[in-house]
Amino acid sequence: MRIVEPSVTLEWITPDSLRVIERAGRTCYKSEYKSDSDPAVFVRRLIKRGHLSVIEHAVASLRIVCDRGVSHEIVRHRIASYSQASTRYCNYANDRFGSEISVIQPITLKENNQERWAGFLRDAEEAYKYLLEHGESPQIARSVLPACLATELVMTANFREWRHFIALRCAPAAHPDMRHVAELARDILRHECPVVFGDYIETEEALCEAKNCDAL
Numbered sequence: 001m002r003i004v005e006p007s008v009t010l011e012w013i014t015p016d017s018l019r020v021i022e023r024a025g026r027t028c029y030k031s032e033y034k035s036d037s038d039p040a041v042f043v044r045r046l047i048k049r050g051h052l053s054v055i056e057h058a059v060a061s062l063r064i065v066c067d068r069g070v071s072h073e074i075v076r077h078r079i080a081s082y083s084q085a086s087t088r089y090c091n092y093a094n095d096r097f098g099s100e101i102s103v104i105q106p107i108t109l110k111e112n113n114q115e116r117w118a119g120f121l122r123d124a125e126e127a128y129k130y131l132l133e134h135g136e137s138p139q140i141a142r143s144v145l146p147a148c149l150a151t152e153l154v155m156t157a158n159f160r161e162w163r164h165f166i167a168l169r170c171a172p173a174a175h176p177d178m179r180h181v182a183e184l185a186r187d188i189l190r191h192e193c194p195v196v197f198g199d200y201i202e203t204e205e206a207l208c209e210a211k212n213c214d215a216l
Helices: 017-029 039-049 052-057 068-074 111-133 138-144 159-169 176-192 204-212
Strands: 007-013 059-067 081-084 150-158
Touching: 007 150, 007 176, 017 039, 017 052, 039 052, 052 150, 052 159, 059 068, 059 159, 059 176, 068 150, 068 176, 111 138, 150 159, 159 176
Parallel strands: none
Antiparallel strands: 007 059, 059 150, 081 150
């Protein structure tokens, strides 16, 4: 059994995304002739006015390593596309997985519980390998795998959905492990497109949206 850290990395983002958003937005008013030398001016104005549908023309793909429990929360965001490692077909007893399962330790797990937690997981790993060795397929043996099993997925969503994801999953009421992954995603998107993601989560609008949403 191996304990790994959650991570988020950028796979792809719309090139020159602010210009793409500006061109789409100006189509509504046929104001292309007013195109700013800096499209950030136009995009900031759109966001301030709440015209968020226009930022849907830009998308980002992130590769996420998290536990299966967190992944179940992530895929509830329906306006997105996902490709995730399948426990039906991945045989973690194979050499390419190091002949062991990978797990993620909850970030708030108390220190005095960590050894007992690890013991339960070693038992689960042993049961998983036993079932495989006695003729069960990976899709059957997976039934004994824990929710903290590490998984990898690629999530692709438009900028508006990423803003919604950040507002919900970075909120104080979010699960601590989910919030940690969402903050990693937020930081990447802030770096890649600060005009759209730079201060969204701090705004009163974002916090109210997260507080009032029942999808946490």
